[in-house]
Amino acid sequence: MQKSIFGFLLLLLIACSEKENQQKTTSKVLPNPFYEKAFVLMDNDRMDSAFFYLNKGKDLFLKRNDSFGIGKSYVNMAFIQENVGDNFGCIETSLIAAQFFKEKDTAHHGFIFSNYNNLGISSSNLKNYNDAEQFYKKAKPFAKDPIDKMMLQNNIAILFHNQKKYEHAVAIYDKLIDSVGPKSEYYPKLLLNYSRSKWFGNHNYNPVKNYIIAEKLSQNIDDDWTKDAAYAYLSAYYLNKKPDSSKFYAKKMLILAKKLKYPVDELEALQNLIKLSDGTEAQQYFDAYSKTQDSLINSQNKAKNQFALIRYESEKAKIENLILQKEHTKHEYKVRVQNLVIWLLVFVFIVIVIITYIWIKKRRERLILEANNKLQEQRLDFSKRVHDVVANGIYEVMAIIENQKDLPKEKVLDKLELMYEKSRDLSYDNQSRQEFNEKILALVSSFDNDDTRIIIVGNDYDFWKNLVPTFREELFQIIRELLVNMKKHSCATQVVLKFSKENDTYQVFYSDNGIGLSEDVVEKNGFRNMKTRLGEIGAKMKIEDSNTGLKVSIEWKNIPLQEPNKNN
Known part of the structure; x- marks a missing residue:
């Protein structure tokens, strides 16, 4: 209570x-x-x-x-x-x-x-x-x-x-009552507690007067809880002194406790009524006591279980949320790793492309430089040989003529013929020193400029090395004829010259984006003669002419090849 x-x-x-x-x-x-x-x-x-x-x-x-x-x-x-x-x-x-x-x-x-x-x-x-x-x-x-x-x-x-330290309790209540005064809403409650502890400490003390005062004051301020406490204390005081008075206050307490929905005080009131009743009435109070007690226990257990369940569900939801957050974090980490890998691959690809471009550019520059250096060496070597053979020979002839007054004409002619033979051999020797693909490249380069770009594909050493020299010369003349015709008539800005070989089939393909050629121009520019010459060596020539350019295809197979040697 x-x-x-x-x-x-x-x-x-x-x-x-x-x-x-x-x-x-x-x-x-x-x-x-x-x-x-x-x-x-x-x-x-x-x-x-x-x-x-x-x-x-x-x-x-x-x-x-x-x-x-x-x-x-x-x-x-x-x-x-x-x-x-x-x-x-x-x-x-x-x-x-x-x-x-x-x-x-x-x-x-x-x-x-x-x-x-x-x-x-x-x-x-x-x-x-x-x-x-x-x-x-x-x-x-x-x-x-x-x-x-x-x-x-x-x-x-x-x-x-x-x-059971009642004196200490009474001392505290004395101070509290003095501090709040009789007009305070807390006064009735403190007065009840004071009187009860004082009675427990001294059974000769009569607390009824204070109980009644507290009960009346609680009615004035509509404080049912204090009234309930007053009825409980009055019933307890009269329990062994005036059973009828105790029973009267116990009933009032039971009614008020039910109104307040406070089963603890209901049980206390019923407990006193059981003690103060006999027979059937006592049994009724006992049954009510058991029912209220069971209800209170069930209610308390239900509340305890419900509180525990609420806490459990809350912690469970928290754990599930943490698991979801962890999974989300792992997913984000995987996505970030994937993005990083993708960007890394893109970066590596770009680096490879840049490096490849730089390598190709440098290799091309190196090959051009090597070709130029080789050509320069050949020119120097040829100049030296021309000087040694031709210049020295002429000087020799001049010296003979100058020093020999009666020099026979036949002897001078023999000397000049010898010089001619040596100079002709020198020219052939220079041509043999230059690879044929380089000769083709030199021919094409002479027509390549800012207005007309010429793309050459497949002009490799292996394409030319086994072909008969006369056949190579025919092809050289035909290619030169095509380029001269392009320069004079087609107004082309782009030319493609492609050489290809598959098994024993050879092909030379020419195309430009010029204005094309009329039939008259074709005849005038020697295309018929080119077909005739190619037919004699077993090659076929096909011409496709349109307003968008000219395409010429030369194809042959089973052409007699020369034996490979170190000089060609």
Whole structure:
């Protein structure tokens, strides 16, 4: 009954105080609708729903990294657990709440006090009086509000009463009554507690007068909880002295406890009525007692299980969310790795393309330089030989003519003929030194300029090396004829000359983007003669003429080849 006298009402007051503090605090930060809805449900005595929304509010505070909000949620959850009789759950939740408060922060002090107060009440309910006393001592430095201080003193007095230290309890109540005065709403509650502890300490003391005063004052302020406590104390006092009076107040207590929906006081009233009744009436009260007790136990167990289930579902959802976050993080990591690999491959490809381009460009420059150097060497060598053979020979002939006055004409002619033979051999020797593909390249280069770009493909050493020299010369003349004709008549800007060989079939393909040729021009420019000459050596020539250019294809096979040698 002590809880209903003062502790229960003051716990409601501290819940309201926490609600006001929360509203002041959340005005400065983001609102938490779950936390705020919990207090509305708590005011309507829907504790299970309030617990559910406090837990959701705690999860929202957790997402915002608001440790103060988390601690406040846990404090109010612990208050609800103690209110429905889940004292062990209250202690567990309160100990969790303590981790989120900072004792040096004055904004946290009110909630730190409430948390220690919850721990003290639950420990006292479990008859762990030493633990309760320690928690009340820890709460004392944080009791800044006058109501908090009065509540703490009242709870300490109840603890002394339960420990049978009635004189200590009476001393505390004396001070509390003097501090509030007879007009205070708390006066009836304190007067009841004072009178009860004094009677327990001295059975010669008669508390009835004070009980009646407290009962009448509670009627004036419509305080059913204080009236319920007064009926309980009057019934207990008269139990062994005036059974009829005890039974009268027990019935009034039973009716009021049912109105307040407080089964603990219903059981206390029924217990007294069983003792004060006989026969059938006693059996009826006993049946009601058993039914109420079973209902209370079931209700408390249901609340405990429900609270545990809410906490379990919350933790389960949190774990599942963490798993999903982990999977999401792994997926993002894979995507990032894939993107990195793709970009790396793109980068490597670009680098390879750049390196290849640079290599091809440098190789082309190197080949051109080597060809130019080789050509220059050949020119120098040829100049030297011309000097040695022709210049020296002429000097020799001049010397003979100058020094020999009667020189026969035949001898001079012989000398000149010898020089002619040597110069002709020198010319042939120079031609043999130059590879035929280089000769073709030199021919094409003489027609290539900024206005007309000539692309040559397949002009390799292997294409020409086994062909009969006379056949090569015929092809050379035909290609030169085509290029001369292009230069004179076609106005082409691009020419393609392609050489290809597949097994024993050879092909030379010529194309340009010029204006084409009329039939008259074809005849005038010797195309008929080219066909005739090619036919004599077994090659075929095909001409495709249009307004978009000229295409000439020369193809042959089974042409007599010369034996490969080192000079060709």
